[in-house]
Amino acid sequence: MMGEAKSGDALRWPAEWERQEAVWITWPHRAELWNGELPRLERDFARLAFAIAQRALVRINAAAPLHDHIRTLLGATDGIELCDHASDDVWCRDHGGIFVARDDGTLQIADWRFNAWGGKFPPWDKDDAIASLMASAQHLPCLRSEMILEGGALEGNGTGLVLTTEAVLLNPNRNPRATKDDVERELHRMLGTKSVFWLGSGIEGDDTDGHIDDMVRFVREDVVVAVTEQDSHSPNYRVLAENNERLQDLRTLSGSRVEVIPLPMPSPLIRDSWRLHRLPASYANFLICNQAVLVPVFGEPKQDDAALGILREAMPGLEVTGIDARRFVLEGGAVHCLTQQQPCVACCDAR
DSSP: OOOOOOOGGGEEOOOTTSOEEEEEEEOOOOGGGTTTOHHHHHHHHHHHHHHHHTTSEEEEEEOGGGHHHHHHHHTTOSSEEEEEOOOSSSOHHHHSOEEEEETTSOEEEEEEEOOHHHHTSSOOHHHHHHHHHHHHHTTOOEEEEEEEOOGGGOEEOSSSEEEEEHHHHTOTTTOTTOOHHHHHHHHHHHHOOOEEEEEOOOOTTOTTSOOGGGTEEEEETTEEEEEEOOOTTSTTHHHHHHHHHHGGGOBOTTSOBOEEEEEEOOOOEEOTTSSOSEEOOOTTOOEEOSSEEEEEEOSOHHHHHHHHHHHHHHSTTSEEEEEEOTTGGGGTOOHHHHEEEEEOGGGOOOO
16 A cells, blocks of 8 residues: 555554554664674574564564574564665664554554764664665555654654653754754654653763653553652763653643653663763663563663563553663663554554
8 A cells, every 4th residue: 555645634643552563673783883792682682573573573674685594593483574674773763664543544654864863873874764665565655754853752642742852853963953843843744743742851871862762651641651860979860850850741632641650770881891881771661562561671680670560560451571681772772772663554543
């Protein structure tokens, strides 16, 4: 089903907890990015793909010459589709297309310009092409924007409310001449959203300059979990306190107050010999997928268990499972950053 893309009021960006047909990931292949850890990292990717495949189809962006190797790593895992989509890096949330529901009961893809988080990590031309390749592979219309944006910079509740940060979408390294009004109009055009709520900066070590999915996540239409830092000496203390103060003004489109559930940070992950001294580890970087929640954990049993417990209480009835993300976060991201959900068409409408 190809055809003309729609915009604005004809669209709705589904919430992550709505039924999903598939989850997309982009396979790692550049050894120089992972400090000699690529073979182990690929095994971690295989475990992530297996965990997702228990709940939804897994679609993998990877150049065709990698496919036989990936099949060997995945073994007889069912529910895997390999797509001949060459990439530069692995962060599918950021370079992949965002699936949006249309008022005719179908899907289309929002395709933003991508410049590797403000030009930090060339090359990025293959990554910038992946959203349109995903649309072609699924025979979906594709709405292209000239605004530079990564999917991890946005968090939505499915009813038209979106959260983002000034540190990313107003950063001169993305859209130097854009104002808040410009950004909001383009988000509404591309996603059918109605209201944008702005937070300030991001956590220490975040190459993205401050993606929302490391800090605040919707778990229901009117409930968020928000990362907190109790150590007043931490570089994250003031940033997170200021963001959480802003969240006291967060309202749904109907005007009701959004409940804010505190989610602690893990202990600092320090790597003295790596380009990131402090890794941007966060329990908020989880993926909700068909009644399951895949949560990054960091080899700290007490802190990991506490975070998983909070998320189980926040999302009753969902299966909350920890995914070891220590190698993922070496390059600055975790489970949510690596994935992009594709909603089930039958469950979507642009209400």
